[in-house]
Amino acid sequence: MGIPVQCECGRKINAPTRLAGKKGKCPSCGKVLVVPQTAAGAEHALAAAKAAAAAPLAARESRPSQPPPAATEVRSEPCPGCRQPMPTGQLVCPHCGLCPKTGRYVHQPVQTRYSGQKGAKPWFNFLGIDFTPIKTILAAALLLQVAGGAAWYVTGPGDDFKVDSVELVTLAVALDALDAPEPGSLLKGTIFTANPVAGVNMPPFAKPPPGTPATRGAPNANQGEVYIVTGPGKMLVTRQDAQGDYVLVRVRLSQRLMQQHKLEDGYDLQFREEAFALDVNGQKVPGMMLPTALANGTAINLDSAKTSDYRALLPPGVKPTKEDTSGFRDGMATGTIGFDGAPNASGQFGFTAVQSEYGHSINARGQVKVTQPGGISLDYQYDGGEVKINWNQEARGWRRAPRTTRKAELSPWTKFECWVLFPRPASNGQKIKLYLGAQHVATLAGQYAAAPTGMAAATAPPRQGGDGQQPRGYFAVLAAARRAGQGTVAASNMQQLLLAMNLYTQNNRGVLPAKLDDLRSEIDAFDALMHNPRTKANPGFIYLRPDEATLRTQSAHSIPILYESKNGQPDPDGAVGYLDGHIDVGKP
Numbered sequence: 046m047g048i049p050v051q052c053e054c055g056r057k058i059n060a061p062t063r064l065a066g067k068k069g070k071c072p073s074c075g076k077v078l079v080v081p082q083t084a085a086g087a088e089h090a091l092a093a094a095k096a097a098a099a100a101p102l103a104a105r106e107s108r109p110s111q112p113p114p115a116a117t118e119v120r121s122e123p124c125p126g127c128r129q130p131m132p133t134g135q136l137v138c139p140h141c142g143l144c145p146k147t148g149r150y151v152h153q154p155v156q157t158r159y160s161g162q163k164g165a166k167p168w169f170n171f172l173g174i175d176f177t178p179i180k181t182i183l184a185a186a187l188l189l190q191v192a193g194g195a196a197w198y199v200t201g202p203g204d205d206f207k208v209d210s211v212e213l214v215t216l217a218v219a220l221d222a223l224d225a226p227e228p229g230s231l232l233k234g235t236i237f238t239a240n241p242v243a244g245v246n247m248p249p250f251a252k253p254p255p256g257t258p259a260t261r262g263a264p265n266a267n268q269g270e271v272y273i274v275t276g277p278g279k280m281l282v283t284r285q286d287a288q289g290d291y292v293l294v295r296v297r298l299s300q301r302l303m304q305q306h307k308l309e310d311g312y313d314l315q316f317r318e319e320a321f322a323l324d325v326n327g328q329k330v331p332g333m334m335l336p337t338a339l340a341n342g343t344a345i346n347l348d349s350a351k352t353s354d355y356r357a358l359l360p361p362g363v364k365p366t367k368e369d370t371s372g373f374r375d376g377m378a379t380g381t382i383g384f385d386g387a388p389n390a391s392g393q394f395g396f397t398a399v400q401s402e403y404g405h406s407i408n409a410r411g412q413v414k415v416t417q418p419g420g421i422s423l424d425y426q427y428d429g430g431e432v433k434i435n436w437n438q439e440a441r442g443w444r445r446a447p448r449t450t451r452k453a454e455l456s457p458w459t460k461f462e463c464w465v466l467f468p469r470p471a472s473n474g475q476k477i478k479l480y481l482g483a484q485h486v487a488t489l490a491g492q493y494a495a496a497p498t499g500m501a502a503a504t505a506p507p508r509q510g511g512d513g514q515q516p517r518g519y520f521a522v523l524a525a526a527r528r529a530g531q532g533t534v535a536a537s538n539m540q541q542l543l544l545a546m547n548l549y550t551q552n553n554r555g556v557l558p559a560k561l562d563d564l565r566s567e568i569d570a571f572d573a574l575m576h577n578p579r580t581k582a583n584p585g586f587i588y589l590r591p592d593e594a595t596l597r598t599q600s601a602h603s604i605p606i607l608y609e610s611k612n613g614q615p616d617p618d619g620a621v622g623y624l625d626g627h628i629d630v631g632k633p
């Protein structure tokens with residue numbers, strides 16, 4: 046039987062009797078124990094061990110409570126990547142995942158990045174960005190917007206070409222020469238010149254030079270634009286009239302369409318009036334480009350005029366009754382121009398013109414009122430260095446420019462607006478085709494075509510045969526229809542020539558052209574219009590200019606000026622055009 050031994054840790058050991066009086070370690074806690082000599086001694090040692098184990102417990106229970114030991118302070122250093130505190134000895138930053146020892150980012154830090162933090166946990170991580178639910182929704186919305194914008198850019202909104210409005214108007218020329226500087230926002234460069242009063246249309250980020258009356262705005266809004274008496278442009282005034290001789294078309298076309306037709310000037314877009322035309326029965330009628338709608342009372346700058354000729358200030362189509370230009374001294378000309386007693390004008394103005402090696406200048410003071418055909422009234426107020434032109438409220442003013450440049454936009458689907466004025470084509474009800482270059486872009490209703498007396502040829506009864514009977518038979522009907530169609534085209538050509546002659550007269554102070562060839566400056570399709578499909582003659586029309594006595598004694602309605610040509614002579618069976626623009630048709 047062994048000797049029982051109990052350790053203070055509670056472990057009971059039955060030691061062999063041969064180890065009596067010797068020392069050994071407790072298998073559980075490793076404390077050194079002494080094996081008693083006898084079993085009684087073992088029992089005594091066991092009682093003593095129990096008493097020793099109970100004594101510390103009683104002492105701890107009687108001792109007052111002590112505060113918990115303070116937490117061991119953890120030392121930290123800033124992370125080299127995110128500068129957040131990083132515990133000393135930590136291999137990877139718990140905030141950004143950087144390992145300072147290797148200098149590389151671990152995809153996921155060793156510690157849980159969101160442990161103990163408030164807020165939603167991310168759904169996924171992409172390119173180092175944690176996408177929470179809110180971030181995911183915002184990112185999806187942004188991607189949808191980008192995709193929609195890309196689809197809009199590729200497919201394009203709306204049509205490339207659209208006709209917004211069409212109306213019949215009467216026309217009056219208010220000034221023969223008018224120009225406006227191009228906007229300074231064009232990519233081909235600025236137009237700052239040595240003459241600061243010429244004015245420019247400034248881009249929003251630019252500053253005008255001192256003294257320059259520059260403005261900011263769209264090219265079609267003439268608020269603040271500076272116009273000068275010079276250049277190839279004109280000031281036109283139109284008035285809506287169901288019996289008007291002109292068709293005013295408002296169109297919108299995309300930048301892509303303009304680039305396809307090479308309507309460009311370097312990096313910018315350029316509107317050219319020769320690009321637009323109306324087609325009736327195969328005959329194309331060119332238009333006039335109206336890039337800018339003018340406000341009533343638009344001021345025209347005279348100080349910067351590139352001319353010293355007082356005739357640039359005269360109302361077109363009106364002949365003065367008084368021209369006193371005798372004053373000239375030291376390179377300065379003075380005079381007075383009067384219109385009292387003129388059939389459709391009244392008033393006068395005095396002018397001072399200077400021409401020197403430094404440039405031109407012209408000033409004028411006075412007032413002239415003009416009544417133009419078609420119910421258009423013009424009031425010219427000359428006030429020193431400018432002239433203001435007013436018209437009746439139902440009329441509208443325009444700047445005609447053969448070519449106008451505008452800044453190209455980023456998207457090729459940007460729409461540009463412009464107005465084009467066409468002489469009203471003659472037709473017997475056929476639809477009118479609108480062309481941009483060689484492309485048919487729109488069709489206008491036949492109601493916008495003129496139906497003068499010359500159109501009676503299209504509906505006139507067939508010519509009677511030698512027996513006084515109407516010709517019968519299929520081929521006779523075809524021949525009559527063909528002759529009627531040729532007469533229609535001939536009448537249409539004659540009307541276009543009469544309209545061009547009217548415009549020429551207005552542009553040359555009421556003076557008629559000396560010959561038909563002078564009309565080339567007013568109409569681009571002159572050669573095509575001179576062909577007469579009825580008589581097969583080219584030139585197919587004869588112009589007889591009336592003398593001064595006839596103009597003074599007879600009305601324009603009774604003065605014939607244009608005839609169809611046959612064998613080099615006026616065709617007695619052909620149409621006749623009169624000074625007021627109407628046409629009488631001869632025999633079919």
